[in-house]
Amino acid sequence: MLAEERRFxxxxxxxxxxxxxxxxxxxALGVTAATVRRDLAALEQDGVLVRSHGGAVSRMSSTNFQPSYETLSHSHSNEKHAIARAAAHLVLDGETVFLEGSTTVFELAxxxxxxxRLTVVTNSPTIVCQLQRSSGVTVLCTGGDLQKDTFYFSGEWAQRALSEIRLxxxxxxxxAIDLSYGVSTANHAEAQIKKMITRAAKTRIALADHSKFGTQSFAYVxxxxxxxxxxTDSGTDPKYIKGLREAGVEVVVAECQETQKGPAKRTHSHK
Amino acid sequence: MLAEERRFxxxxxxxxxxxxxxxxxxxALGVTAATVRRDLAALEQDGVLVRSHGGAVSRMSSTNFQPSYETLSHSHSNEKHAIARAAAHLVLDGETVFLEGSTTVFELAxxxxxxxRLTVVTNSPTIVCQLQRSSGVTVLCTGGDLQKDTFYFSGEWAQRALSEIRLxxxxxxxxAIDLSYGVSTANHAEAQIKKMITRAAKTRIALADHSKFGTQSFAYVxxxxxxxxxxTDSGTDPKYIKGLREAGVEVVVAECQETQKGPAKRTHSHK
DNA sequence: GTCAATTTGTTTGTTTATGATCGATTTTGA
DNA sequence: TCAAAATCGATCATAAACAAACAAATTGAC
Structure with missing residues (x-):
C-alpha cells in the first residue's frame, strides 16, 4: 500500500x-506503531489533526475549533447529548432547517x-465543517461577519440571507429563558439574528438545558x-414546563439514557 | 506499445x-520500473497525477471521497509552503484581502x-476556522451554497457578497494556467467566483506551483x-516565467528554504 | 543501406520507507 | 505517592524505490 494511501x-x-x-x-492499516506515529506526525504537520498521547484528534471535525465552546460543552454534556438526540428526531428527511450555532445545536448537527435530502442553512462555520462530508445533506451558509466571541456569522450579509429564505x-x-421576560441572550447581534430566524421559520424549535431557565440576559429576543x-432535559423544574405549556409551547423532555458508562472507550480529556 | 498509448x-x-x-x-503495462517512472514524471508534469513514493495519486478523482486539494496537500508541501510564505509577505497590516479556498491559500492563512488590523474575506469555511482565534484579524465570509467537492461557498449569496465589496x-x-489560454479551473461555479473576485480586487495575486503550468482545465477564468x-516555486520552467513577465505579470519565485533536514543536500537542477 | 534521434532497459549509487530496538516519558492503577 | 504498563522519540538496519548515467533497441530521415 502506498504511504499516501495509508494517510488518506x-x-x-x-x-x-x-x-x-x-x-x-x-x-486497521497493518503497519507497526512506528509507521503510524510517522504518519500522524506528518498529518499533524499538515494541520489535519493534533496528536495526543496514544492517538490523535481531528482538527477538521470542528469541536476543537472552538475552545470556549468545548469547555462549555463539558458541563451538562449528558443533558446536552440527550437534548440533541431528541431534537434530531424532530428533523425529517426532505426538510429545510436552520441550525443556529451553539454547543447543543452542534451536537445535533x-x-x-x-x-x-436534507437542506441545512446555518450561520455557524463549525456546523458547516461538521456537515461538509455528508453526501445527503445540502449545506448553505449565511455568511457575514465572524463574531470572535461566539463564533458564528452576523451582520448585514447574514441578515439579508435570512430575509430571503423560508424554512x-x-x-x-x-x-436565557424566563417565563415572563421571555428569551434573551448576551449579545445584541445574536439577538438580532435569532429574531430573523424566528421570522423565517414555520416551526421554531428551541433547545435549552435546565440551567437556562429562570435567567435573563442582556439582549431581548x-x-x-x-x-x-x-x-429540555429532565432536570428542569416542572413549574417552567407547566408555564411553557400554558403559553402554548410544546415541551419535549429528553431523558438522559444510560447514566453509568460501561467499558467506556472515551478519550481522556485531561490536560 | 506506443508511449502515448501507455500513458493513456x-x-x-x-x-x-x-x-x-x-x-x-x-x-499491467509490461515495461520496466524505469519506464513507468518516466511516464509518471511526464504525467505529473502534465498535472494529471502527483507522484508519491512507490506510485502515484490521481489529481482528477473528484468522484472520490475527499476533495483532491486536501489529499494533495502533503505532496509538494515544500513548494506550497514556500509559495505561501512568500505570498504572506505581500499582505500588509491594515489591508482588506480576499482569500480564496485552496490548499496553498489555506497554508497562507x-x-x-x-x-x-487585517480584514480577511473568504468563501472557504476552512479558512474561517483557521483564522477564528486570531484576535487581530477581522473575518468575513461570503456564505452561499457549500460545494461538496471543493469545499467552499458559491452560488447567489456568495456572488452578491462579492459584488458589494472592494478589496x-x-x-x-x-x-491550471497556460500562457495562451489563460487561467482555467475544473469547476464552473469556481470559475464564476474567481471572475468576480478578480473584478473586486485592486491587486490580484495568484498562487501556482510548477505543476500547474502549461495545463488547461474545463472552465475558463x-x-x-x-x-x-x-x-510560484523554483521548479517552474523559465519559459513560463518569461512569458508571464512579457504579459505584464509580476512573477515572484519562492525559494524552498531547506529547513531542519540533514546536511546532505544536493542541488539536482530539474531539466 | 547509414546515421542521428528517440525510446527503452540496465547498471550503479543514493534516497526513502519501514520495522526493530532501546531508553525516556507519560499514563494508569494501587 | 509509587510502580507497572503503555507510548513516545531517537537511532539503526534493511529492503524497496529512486535518479542518473549509460547501453541497447527502435525509429525515422536521407
Whole structure:
C-alpha cells in the first residue's frame, strides 16, 4: 500500500470519528506503531489533526475549533447529548432547517450526517465543517461577519440571507429563558439574528438545558410564545414546563439514557 | 506499445482508482520500473497525477471521497509552503484581502494569525476556522451554497457578497494556467467566483506551483494578464516565467528554504 | 543501406520507507 | 505517592524505490 494511501485512510477514519488511537490504526492499516506515529506526525504537520498521547484528534471535525465552546460543552454534556438526540428526531428527511450555532445545536448537527435530502442553512462555520462530508445533506451558509466571541456569522450579509429564505424548521440554542421576560441572550447581534430566524421559520424549535431557565440576559429576543417546540432535559423544574405549556409551547423532555458508562472507550480529556 | 498509448492507459486506470503503485503499472503495462517512472514524471508534469513514493495519486478523482486539494496537500508541501510564505509577505497590516479556498491559500492563512488590523474575506469555511482565534484579524465570509467537492461557498449569496465589496488584494489558488489560454479551473461555479473576485480586487495575486503550468482545465477564468502578481516555486520552467513577465505579470519565485533536514543536500537542477 | 534521434532497459549509487530496538516519558492503577 | 504498563522519540538496519548515467533497441530521415 502506498504511504499516501495509508494517510488518506487515516483522514477518512478521522472524518467519521473525532479521535483515533494509535493501536487501532496499527490494526486497521497493518503497519507497526512506528509507521503510524510517522504518519500522524506528518498529518499533524499538515494541520489535519493534533496528536495526543496514544492517538490523535481531528482538527477538521470542528469541536476543537472552538475552545470556549468545548469547555462549555463539558458541563451538562449528558443533558446536552440527550437534548440533541431528541431534537434530531424532530428533523425529517426532505426538510429545510436552520441550525443556529451553539454547543447543543452542534451536537445535533453531528447526528444529521447520515440523513438524506436534507437542506441545512446555518450561520455557524463549525456546523458547516461538521456537515461538509455528508453526501445527503445540502449545506448553505449565511455568511457575514465572524463574531470572535461566539463564533458564528452576523451582520448585514447574514441578515439579508435570512430575509430571503423560508424554512420548515429553525433550531436555536437558548442562553436565557424566563417565563415572563421571555428569551434573551448576551449579545445584541445574536439577538438580532435569532429574531430573523424566528421570522423565517414555520416551526421554531428551541433547545435549552435546565440551567437556562429562570435567567435573563442582556439582549431581548422575544416572548416564550414565539417558540413552537422547546426541548429540555429532565432536570428542569416542572413549574417552567407547566408555564411553557400554558403559553402554548410544546415541551419535549429528553431523558438522559444510560447514566453509568460501561467499558467506556472515551478519550481522556485531561490536560 | 506506443508511449502515448501507455500513458493513456495510466490515465484510464487512474480515472477508475485514486492511487496506483509503480509495480502494479509495471505488471499491467509490461515495461520496466524505469519506464513507468518516466511516464509518471511526464504525467505529473502534465498535472494529471502527483507522484508519491512507490506510485502515484490521481489529481482528477473528484468522484472520490475527499476533495483532491486536501489529499494533495502533503505532496509538494515544500513548494506550497514556500509559495505561501512568500505570498504572506505581500499582505500588509491594515489591508482588506480576499482569500480564496485552496490548499496553498489555506497554508497562507495559517501564517496570518499573528497579524494586526487585517480584514480577511473568504468563501472557504476552512479558512474561517483557521483564522477564528486570531484576535487581530477581522473575518468575513461570503456564505452561499457549500460545494461538496471543493469545499467552499458559491452560488447567489456568495456572488452578491462579492459584488458589494472592494478589496485591496485578492489571493487566488490557480489550478491550471497556460500562457495562451489563460487561467482555467475544473469547476464552473469556481470559475464564476474567481471572475468576480478578480473584478473586486485592486491587486490580484495568484498562487501556482510548477505543476500547474502549461495545463488547461474545463472552465475558463480569464487571461494571464488579469493577474497582477503570480507567486510560484523554483521548479517552474523559465519559459513560463518569461512569458508571464512579457504579459505584464509580476512573477515572484519562492525559494524552498531547506529547513531542519540533514546536511546532505544536493542541488539536482530539474531539466 | 547509414546515421542521428528517440525510446527503452540496465547498471550503479543514493534516497526513502519501514520495522526493530532501546531508553525516556507519560499514563494508569494501587 | 509509587510502580507497572503503555507510548513516545531517537537511532539503526534493511529492503524497496529512486535518479542518473549509460547501453541497447527502435525509429525515422536521407
Amino acid at each position: 485512510r487515516i483522514r477518512e477514519i478521522l472524518s467519521g470519528q473525532r479521535t483515533i488511537t494509535a493501536s487501532d490504526l496499527c490494526a 453531528r447526528g444529521l450526517n447520515q440523513r438524506n 420548515d424548521k429553525a433550531i436555536l440554542g437558548v442562553s 422575544g416572548p416564550v410564545a414565539d417558540i413552537d417546540v422547546l426541548v | 492507459r495510466i490515465r484510464e486506470i487512474l480515472s477508475g482508482q485514486r492511487t496506483i503503485t509503480a509495480s502494479d503499472l509495471c505488471a 495559517r501564517g496570518l494569525n499573528q497579524r494586526n 485591496d488584494k485578492a489571493i487566488l489558488g490557480v489550478s 480569464g487571461p494571464v494578464a488579469d493577474i497582477d502578481v503570480l507567486v
